[in-house]
Amino acid sequence: DDGSCAGYPDNGDYSLSFDGVDDYVGFTNANNFDIDNEITITVKLIPNEMKTVSLVDKLPYSSGETGYRINLRADGDIWFQYGSGESSDVVSTGSGFYSTNEELIITGVLRDSNILELYVNNILINVGETSRNYANNSPFEIGRWDTVIYGTAEYFNGNIDETSIWNIELTESQIQSYMSSSPTGSENGLVGYWNFNEGTGTTLTDQTSN
Numbered sequence: 001d002d003g004s005c006a007g008y009p010d011n012g013d014y015s016l017s018f019d020g021v022d023d024y025v026g027f028t029n030a031n032n033f034d035i036d037n038e039i040t041i042t043v044k045l046i047p048n049e050m051k052t053v054s055l056v057d058k059l060p061y062s063s064g065e066t067g068y069r070i071n072l073r074a075d076g077d078i079w080f081q082y083g084s085g086e087s088s089d090v091v092s093t094g095s096g097f098y099s100t101n102e103e104l105i106i107t108g109v110l111r112d113s114n115i116l117e118l119y120v121n122n123i124l125i126n127v128g129e130t131s132r133n134y135a136n137n138s139p140f141e142i143g144r145w146d147t148v149i150y151g152t153a154e155y156f157n158g159n160i161d162e163t164s165i166w167n168i169e170l171t172e173s174q175i176q177s178y179m180s181s182s183p184t185g186s187e188n189g190l191v192g193y194w195n196f197n198e199g200t201g202t203t204l205t206d207q208t209s210n
Contacts, residue, residue, distance in 0.1 A: 016196040020157025024144030036134035039110040040166040046103050049157040054145040060138040061085040067136040070108050080108030080118040082130050089130040091118040111169040122176045164193045
């Protein structure tokens with residue numbers, strides 16, 4: 001159940017609005033996003049509600065698996081999480097970091113297989129370590145932690161303007177450069193890029209060739 005498009009029809013620059021109840025973006029080709037060793041995920045958003053929600057999610061529940069997600073917490077914390085719902089390694093901002101109606105650009109990086117980095121508005125906020133090995137059959141979703149597998153769901157309430165996922169570790173300067181200039185879709189290592197500019201309909205277009 002995709003969210004509705006909203007934004008600025010004069011220039012075609014849209015975002016996708018999520019109602020916090022049942023809106024999310026699902027993908028049939030989830031295995032395209034099975035990425036280990038190196039990964040960079042970026043999401044640009046404005047939250048309308050303080051709640052614990054997934055933004056970009058391929059996180060399993062079982063401690064026997066390992067995946068990833070970027071999520072917001074109800075106390076104003078922002079997480080880049082690597083592991084599972086039962087056990088994970090997290091780099092975070094700490095509570096009280098974000099507020100509603102504030103534009104955020106959040107980037108999570110897995111570097112050299114064992115370094116976790118969290119950037120907010122393209123500033124490095126926190127660095128941590130992980131020894132986990134990627135193993136995952138979970139769905140890949142934007143705006144939700146899956147309700148079918150986990151029994152309860154987390155749905156994002158707000159607008160998402162851009163999401164990208166890479167199978168390489170972007171440098172800090174590269175991360176900062178994409179703050180002012182969005183990817184074209186042809187960059188090396190870019191696995192998925194959605195700019196949410198469709199304006200109408202229920203299908204998002206991946207701007208890469210995947």
